[in-house]
Amino acid sequence: MLEATMNLAPVAKMGAGIGAGLAAIGGGVGISGIGRGAMEAIARQPEAIGEIRSNMILAAALVEGVAFFAIVVCMLVLFMA
Amino acid sequence: MSLKVRRFLIFAAIVSTVVFTAFINEKSKNTSSSTTKSEAVASEGTQKEKFNPGEMIMEHVLDAHEWHITQFGNYPIVLPLPVILYDQGKFVCFMSSKFVSVDPVTNIYGYKAYQGYKIEDAEGANKGKIVKVLPNTETTDENAKLPFDFSITKTVFAMLMSLVIMCFVFISVARSYKKRPNQAPKGLQSLLEPIILFVRDDIAKPSIGEDRYARFMPFLLTIFFFILTNNILGVIPIFPGGANVTGNIAVTMTLAVFTFIITTFSTDKHYWRHLVDMPGVPIWLKLPVPLMPFVEIFGVFIKPVVLMIRLFANITGGHIIILGFVCLIFIFGNVNPWLTTVVGPFSFLFMIFVYMLELLVAFLQAYVFTLLSALYFGMAKVGSHH
Numbered sequence: 240m241l242e243a244t245m246n247l248a249p250v251a252k253m254g255a256g257i258g259a260g261l262a263a264i265g266g267g268v269g270i271s272g273i274g275r276g277a278m279e280a281i282a283r284q285p286e287a288i289g290e291i292r293s294n295m296i297l298a299a300a301l302v303e304g305v306a307f308f309a310i311v312v313c314m315l316v317l318f319m320a
Numbered sequence: 321m322s323l324k325v326r327r328f329l330i331f332a333a334i335v336s337t338v339v340f341t342a343f344i345n346e347k348s349k350n351t352s353s354s355t356t357k358s359e360a361v362a363s364e365g366t367q368k369e370k371f372n373p374g375e376m377i378m379e380h381v382l383d384a385h386e387w388h389i390t391q392f393g394n395y396p397i398v399l400p401l402p403v404i405l406y407d408q409g410k411f412v413c414f415m416s417s418k419f420v421s422v423d424p425v426t427n428i429y430g431y432k433a434y435q436g437y438k439i440e441d442a443e444g445a446n447k448g449k450i451v452k453v454l455p456n457t458e459t460t461d462e463n464a465k466l467p468f469d470f471s472i473t474k475t476v477f478a479m480l481m482s483l484v485i486m487c488f489v490f491i492s493v494a495r496s497y498k499k500r501p502n503q504a505p506k507g508l509q510s511l512l513e514p515i516i517l518f519v520r521d522d523i524a525k526p527s528i529g530e531d532r533y534a535r536f537m538p539f540l541l542t543i544f545f546f547i548l549t550n551n552i553l554g555v556i557p558i559f560p561g562g563a564n565v566t567g568n569i570a571v572t573m574t575l576a577v578f579t580f581i582i583t584t585f586s587t588d589k590h591y592w593r594h595l596v597d598m599p600g601v602p603i604w605l606k607l608p609v610p611l612m613p614f615v616e617i618f619g620v621f622i623k624p625v626v627l628m629i630r631l632f633a634n635i636t637g638g639h640i641i642i643l644g645f646v647c648l649i650f651i652f653g654n655v656n657p658w659l660t661t662v663v664g665p666f667s668f669l670f671m672i673f674v675y676m677l678e679l680l681v682a683f684l685q686a687y688v689f690t691l692l693s694a695l696y697f698g699m700a701k702v703g704s705h706h
Binding site for chain 2: 296297300301303304307308310311
């Protein structure tokens with residue numbers, strides 16, 4: 240039973256840590272999908288490698304942005320009590 | 321053993337020795353001192369205090385009223401910056417070195433109040449900000465409002481320096497284009513010309529269109545080079561680099577607000593009609609419950625916010641990772657000084673790898689910010705129904 244006086248701050252910090260890990264997993268899954276698509280495209284058409292590479296980097300930066308939102312929320316939880 | 325293995329072992333031995341001796345030097349002196357290789361600075365003015373990695377990282381990532389360069393034995397080498405406050409109608413200006421006091425007995429540096437203000441160091445919402453103190457005491461005046469702080473802090477000073485660098489570079493390049501018309505570019509021109517043409521041909525023209533892109537080119541070039549210069553200066557560990565400008569959410573918020581304002585002012589009336597009545601969407605998504613209009617209007621504000629958070633989180637995260645690898649050496653060293661010989665080379669190599677990654681991120685984030693701004697400008701002019 241949760242009493243009213245129970246201090247949940249350590250639980251919040253644990254949640255922030257787990258959230259950061261999940262953000263890393265999400266970012267990894269997303270960017271690996273982009274990488275797979277880029278590799279297959281390069282294999283099909285090697286002369287388009289320049290275009291494919293720049294588009295891959297752009298998409299990876301956008302997906303990584305989403306992972307960073309989760310990181311920012313976890314940092315807020317950790318450092319703003 | 322092969323040449324490569326031998327070279328790596330010699331490199332590891334040299335790095336271990338340097339890191340080890342630096343760590344031993346730091347532990348033998350009673351107060352903190354800087355190491356030769358890293359940017360680590362333990363908390364100043366303390367006696368045999370254990371290394372606190374969280375505090376060190378936060379000190380390097382956050383803003384401050386002075387620029388702490390290094391520590392020479394007992395004396396911190398600090399660049400004091402002006403403190404400019406606006407308190408209920410009058411301006412108060414002084415250098416932040418007035419906040420520092422040296423204990424004559426122990427020779428430890430501490431902070432004191434000056435002219436009724438001090439830098440709050442108690443934990444809480446106001447930590448690090450300038451607060452008013454009760455007269456002739458050091459205790460914070462809890463009821464007084466905080467003064468408006470227009471100080472030249474570390475971030476502002478670094479921004480001014482990068483502006484000076486940018487102005488110098490671009491004005492000299494523009495002048496050399498005027499002085500040498502129709503000739504091949506030479507010197508700084510040949511460095512900047514491909515980048516400027518890249519912004520024009522690969523960012524502005526495809527996103528905004530051939531007919532309209534010229535109006536937006538000054539803004540796009542400015543934010544591209546502003547973000548790039550400040551990102552690169554931020555990863556240089558020694559003065560004048562090392563200030564976390566683009567990792568400051570107020571700076572990125574300002575850039576995102578500029579993008580928002582320019583987007584709003586370059587719209588035509590079809591843009592606003594399409595926010596609530598977008599073509600090609602079934603009617604039941606707009607009435608009776610306006611799902612799509614809600615998403616679109618929310619998106620108008622969310623898109624600049626996302627720009628702001630993406631740049632802030634990327635740059636600050638990169639700085640924290642680099643500092644974390646450096647701190648790792650000191651954390652292990654606190655356990656046992658000999659561990660630094662083992663941790664040193666690997667942490668050093670990882671730190672170099674992350675530095676290269678940060679260089680890539682510096683260019684990439686400037687590119688992504690500029691590209692998305694150009695896309696928003698392009699999407700603002702919708703045109704009549706096609």
